[in-house]
Amino acid sequence: MQRLINVQEDLLAKNRLLASRNSGYFDARSIMALNMMSSPGSGKTTLLERTIKALGEHKPVAVVEGDQQTLNDARRIEAAGAPAVQVNTGNACHLDAEMVLEAVKKLDPPPGTLLFIENVGNLICPSLFELGENYRVVMFSVTEGEDKPLKYPTMFARADLCIISKTDLLPYVTFDLAQAKDHALRINPGIQFVELSALTGEGLDGWIRWLQDRSS
Amino acid sequence: MQRLINVQEDLLAKNRLLASRNSGYFDARSIMALNMMSSPGSGKTTLLERTIKALGEHKPVAVVEGDQQTLNDARRIEAAGAPAVQVNTGNACHLDAEMVLEAVKKLDPPPGTLLFIENVGNLICPSLFELGENYRVVMFSVTEGEDKPLKYPTMFARADLCIISKTDLLPYVTFDLAQAKDHALRINPGIQFVELSALTGEGLDGWIRWLQDRSS
Numbered sequence: 001m002q003r004l005i006n007v008q009e010d011l012l013a014k015n016r017l018l019a020s021r022n023s024g025y026f027d028a029r030s031i032m033a034l035n036m037m038s039s040p041g042s043g044k045t046t047l048l049e050r051t052i053k054a055l056g057e058h059k060p061v062a063v064v065e066g067d068q069q070t071l072n073d074a075r076r077i078e079a080a081g082a083p084a085v086q087v088n089t090g091n092a093c094h095l096d097a098e099m100v101l102e103a104v105k106k107l108d109p110p111p112g113t114l115l116f117i118e119n120v121g122n123l124i125c126p127s128l129f130e131l132g133e134n135y136r137v138v139m140f141s142v143t144e145g146e147d148k149p150l151k152y153p154t155m156f157a158r159a160d161l162c163i164i165s166k167t168d169l170l171p172y173v174t175f176d177l178a179q180a181k182d183h184a185l186r187i188n189p190g191i192q193f194v195e196l197s198a199l200t201g202e203g204l205d206g207w208i209r210w211l212q213d214r215s216s
Numbered sequence: 217m218q219r220l221i222n223v224q225e226d227l228l229a230k231n232r233l234l235a236s237r238n239s240g241y242f243d244a245r246s247i248m249a250l251n252m253m254s255s256p257g258s259g260k261t262t263l264l265e266r267t268i269k270a271l272g273e274h275k276p277v278a279v280v281e282g283d284q285q286t287l288n289d290a291r292r293i294e295a296a297g298a299p300a301v302q303v304n305t306g307n308a309c310h311l312d313a314e315m316v317l318e319a320v321k322k323l324d325p326p327p328g329t330l331l332f333i334e335n336v337g338n339l340i341c342p343s344l345f346e347l348g349e350n351y352r353v354v355m356f357s358v359t360e361g362e363d364k365p366l367k368y369p370t371m372f373a374r375a376d377l378c379i380i381s382k383t384d385l386l387p388y389v390t391f392d393l394a395q396a397k398d399h400a401l402r403i404n405p406g407i408q409f410v411e412l413s414a415l416t417g418e419g420l421d422g423w424i425r426w427l428q429d430r431s432s
Contacts, residue, residue: 008307039256040339040368041360068340070366091224091370093309093340121367122338123256124284124309143359143382144257150286151337152256154307166359172388174415199390 015129018097022132025101026115032215033115035131037155038139039148040121043165045073046198047139047207048116049080054208056081059215060113064103066095066120073118083107094125097132114215123148127155135214141166143173146180149187156187161194161210168197231345234313238348241317242331248431249331251347253371254355255364256337259381261289262414263355263423264332265296270424272297275431276329280319282311282336289334299323310341313348330431339364343371351430357382359389362396365403372403377410377426384413 026033036044045065052061063084065073074086085103087095100117109115117133119126123140138159140148143166149156156162162184164177177195184191194210196203242249252260261281268277279300281289290302301319303311316333325331333349335342339356354375356364359382365372372378378400380393393411400407410426412419 039337039360040364041255041356067367069369070363072363072367091340091344093338120340121255122309122340124307124336124338125341128307140257141359143357143385144255147286147288148256151283151288153285169359169385169388172385 012128015097018101019130019132022097022101022104024132025104026132026134029109029113030111031109031113031115032135033117033131033133035117035119035126035133035136036139037119037123037126037137037159038121038165039123039141039144042121042139042141042144043198044118044121044139045076047163047165047196048118049076050198050201050204051116051207051211052077052080052082054204055114055211060110062107062109062113062115064095064100064107064115064117066099066118068093068120083109089120093120093122094129095119095131096129100131114211123152123155127152127158135160137161137163139163139165142170142175142177146176146183149180149184153187156184156191159188159191161192163207164193164195165198167195167202168200228344231313234317235346235348238313238317238320240348241320242348242350245325245329246327247325247329247331248351249333249347249349251333251335251342251349251352252355253335253339253342253353253375254337254381255339255357255360258337258355258357258360259414260334260337260355261292263379263381263412264334265292266414266417266420267332267423267427268293268296268298270420271330271427276326278323278325278329278331280311280316280323280331280333282315282334284309284336299325305336309336309338310345311335311347312345316347330427339368339371343368343374351376353377353379355379355381358386358391358393362392362399365396365400369403372400372407375404375407377408379423380409380411381414383411383419384416
């Protein structure tokens, strides 16, 4: 066990250095980078498709897509009108700073780009690996239950924004929105919230406003 | 990268030995052990609550609960009428064979016990760590999208049974059941399926039958 912990600390320390380099790269190009994290299937890609359509004309957008396998998400993002690079992590359960810089260099984003890094669907491992991002966004859907912030505290403790997604399903599930927020605030008193349905577009304006307030 | 891979192989090899020991322990007590894996919030605990109520009188049932944090699930299982031991994995993203044997020894299950090991909610890491289980069950809900087997192939490639959950939400989501199964079969031609709603109980009989066919 001790050995596992030491190895993990070495890896995290190495990753932190590379994340710091990413941070310099983003700064040099006035890129605002967001690390988008969630469980599998919470609606990250659908939200990015809508975001690209809503913002695309006003601002350059680029996307790094992380998945264990498939090129599906990068294809969806490109069809929505933004350049994307897919990173397949194989047996790795998260994106690390090195993978992200390699992908960003392929994207070669112009100054002022809004860069979304869609992490592998996983509420644990991605929270440990910094990517040099400006903001961390955690998404969880109303179908997942209001206890998720308590069960996956590391993820929620380090997030700037919590997006509660799939609000169109609220009438059909037992999900206490106030309690879910209360749980997240218990872990992270400074966390902010946006509620939305990426499917219907309901609540999307709150998310776009949050982005615009930070990127202008 | 090479170093990371070697370290991971060492850990997996060590875990395989301990899993083999678990397998002997289960055999000695005629325990049938199931490794239950899924994304966070797919309904594993709710399904186990129902399963305990359906089977509890006919067969001893015990549960090992894995979560990054909280004792919530063990409490729910005990309230449903079965003994449970909660393992909090901290920053670890999966249960390993050693954690499971320690928990099982606390449970001290009588011969013939049906042992459910509810793994940490994560579609990647738990698939790499054998626990000495007799069967692997992966659950995914209709809200997560039919592409999950393709995106998380390691998990689906090694599962005996795929439970498609939250079927009560089918009328409200865009989920192609036939396509989801086709994706899983492409990864694992021998995988079996049960469709159910742990909330309403619809389809539960298929799951109970699957268990009874294997435990008798």
